[in-house]
Amino acid sequence: MSHASDDFATPAQMRADCLEAGRHLRLERAAEKAVAPAPSIRFEDYREVPKREIRVSEAAARLARALYTD
Template sequence: MSSYEEIASPADLHADCQAVSHRLQEAAVRATRPAPSIHFDERRREVPKRGIEISEAAQRLANALHLHLD
């Protein structure tokens, strides 16, 4: 067993370098974007609320605890 058996092929190493380069370029773009505004008057007025779904199992547990989620 030689010490070189675990080294990847040059094509694999090149592909890894290209992937890292692409990710670094994306990170550089994201890092240079302007920060969102913190001023209240520049925020959206209406923010939609997420829907809450209660599963059948959660309802059975709540009813067993007398919480009655209807």
């Protein structure tokens, strides 16, 4: 027969579980970002990021033409 107290873990097991959950959720990184200075709003501090080229295959183009022609 089991008792209600059989379900409880030891304090050491609960602490280990909490530490593992914290690592899993990356709480340490979130805490660092929470106290970090705000990002700059100055235009000079940013560089232009080139846009990726989007390629449409011939098969996709044929499908699109077939879908949108009445």
